[in-house]
Amino acid sequence: MKQMVVVLVLVTLVSGIVLATVYTRLIPMIRENQRLATERSLSALFDGDRNPDFEEVPTDGTTVYRAQSDNGELLGYAVRVTTTGYGGEIQLLVGLTPDSETIRGIQVVEHIETPGLGGRITEDAFGEQFKGLDATRDITYVKNAERNEDDNEIEAISGATISSSAVVSGINNVLDGVFETLTSTGKDAP
Amino acid sequence: MTRNTGIISHFSKGLIKNNPVFVQVLGMCPTLAVTTSVANGIGMGLATTFVVVMAAAVASTIDRFVPNQVRIPVYAVIIATFVTIADLFMQAYFPPLRAALGPYVPLIVVNCMIMGRIEAFATRNAFVPSLADAAGMGVGFTGALMLLGGVRELLGNGTLAGVTILGSWYRPMLIMVLPAGAFFALAILMAVFNRLQQGGKLVLRGAV
16 A cells, blocks of 8 residues: 555656656657747748848737738738637738738647648648738638638548537738737837 | 567567558547658658557556556656657757647647557567557557658649659649648558559568
């Protein structure tokens, strides 16, 4: 009986210590990888060859990056969206035009959706659908049907409605809140 | 049998004769789910090998102190610890592979091949044979996943390890990289495997 308790406590204690050590050793690299992934997604959203500079815009709660070209021209914004899909958290970036009224595109930064189903949110075929949609209105999705771009619709990935709708609702939620902040900071920008 | 041949046979039985995928049919969740490409198969196989070898090493060492009643929780904690280490390690050093394997890396915890080796072998044998057994099973598992990934990637995408093998004339059988294709590929490979084991016994033994 006593041995049972001692063994369990010891095993969990050692496990905790080992994990804490490994975690603190590796976490800087993991953070750096996440930063690089965000950077890659940012440059994919905006023209890679124009080498835009990204600057974080202070807003409450939402991370927004302002993209500027070398000569200070405003290229647009990227808004970080966190939403919950089928497998867990989905992190994506939504690119907006300088007037922040139209979506330039989306990039999935991190997700743990089912490979081959929800995981297909990373594919161009899905992401391209968001290009040119109206950021001031809610986006909706249709299942197994042709989408109507004028109605701000995208076609959900078949067999992965939860992941698709998570992306859509995540974008809607964040854009709702961020729109006013952006239009005001846009005016303040030098 | 000398000591060395004993260790070699502990190792080699996991490769073919007692292959965790084709013969024991264990660890089917990662086997079917992640083998859409050779790279994924190797990544999952190596991560699993690391976990099973480390867990077997610890289990065979501490077994004599672990009371029977808490055996399962103790080994579950040990396995989970090594899985978390493998997961963190992949996130730090191989982020694209980690992204491709997604939630299946933490799920190595419930791969019954690992608990199976610990319960059936590591806790009943000494340190070195346990290591040999776990390594053999890990290598057998990796090989099987690689084969499956190879068949599915070749038929479903026309490539092998990212290199285009079947040219533009080949129209990829998409179903092979979809979940259903995992079952087809597994069934085909298992049939071939059984046939080889029955028909080519001498050849296989010689090869091992």
